[in-house]
Amino acid sequence: MKFFVDTADINDIRDLASTGLLDGVTTNPSLIAKSGKQFLPLIEEICGVVDGPVSAEVASTDYETMLKEGKKLAAIADNVAVKVPLTPAGLKVCKELSDAGTMVNVTLCFSALQAVLAAKAGATFISPFVGRLDDLSQDGMQLIADIVQIYGNYPEWYTEVLVASVRHPVHILESAKLGADVVTCPPAVIKGLYNHPLTDKGLATFVDDWKKTGQSIL
Ligand code: G3P
Numbered sequence: 001m002k003f004f005v006d007t008a009d010i011n012d013i014r015d016l017a018s019t020g021l022l023d024g025v026t027t028n029p030s031l032i033a034k035s036g037k038q039f040l041p042l043i044e045e046i047c048g049v050v051d052g053p054v055s056a057e058v059a060s061t062d063y064e065t066m067l068k069e070g071k072k073l074a075a076i077a078d079n080v081a082v083k084v085p086l087t088p089a090g091l092k093v094c095k096e097l098s099d100a101g102t103m104v105n106v107t108l109c110f111s112a113l114q115a116v117l118a119a120k121a122g123a124t125f126i127s128p129f130v131g132r133l134d135d136l137s138q139d140g141m142q143l144i145a146d147i148v149q150i151y152g153n154y155p156e157w158y159t160e161v162l163v164a165s166v167r168h169p170v171h172i173l174e175s176a177k178l179g180a181d182v183v184t185c186p187p188a189v190i191k192g193l194y195n196h197p198l199t200d201k202g203l204a205t206f207v208d209d210w211k212k213t214g215q216s217i218l
Contacts, residue, residue, distance in 0.1 A: 004184035008035040024052035047077035057083035098122035131165035
């Protein structure tokens, strides 16, 4: 399972990149606005910090402009994945960019049949938003289960399931059980995965008991 971080905060990205466990980054227009940074230079900076795919989303909604924006974003760095919305125009752009060899992340996916269309359009990644479905008392993880099952029936499709809108560790656990390819998570959710009280308690005991030996390894 690949871990992407869902943020445009360069400090959080650097911090997680230093763990050696970060496989990529996803951003969106809301995260870019929250960063307060200029979009294009920020994406270039992120692409220099992380070797894996960095999703940068188009801002327009019409085919012609999205295609121009997508080509400009793709030219920033080889590891840019152009993010397009799951709309008829967005999937037309997806098809054209992916046919030209550009990574494309199709975002704002809320149904399994939308995910079928994205795979047929040659998407590199499909981003089903589990948290936003859960927010409406729908079952976001059932969407992931449906997409993983359907994609498994068509080995000629190569679109990776990128679980997005992750709210907590259970989303990651369930995604791993289902065999999703990627999860993209807020920085705090990834950082929280290390934590367990019994780990802390056990380590404290080991440290104390080692001190009692009076020995040193070095
Ligand atoms: O960036 C894509 C997705 O992860 C955003 O989801 O619901 O946290 O805005 P959300």
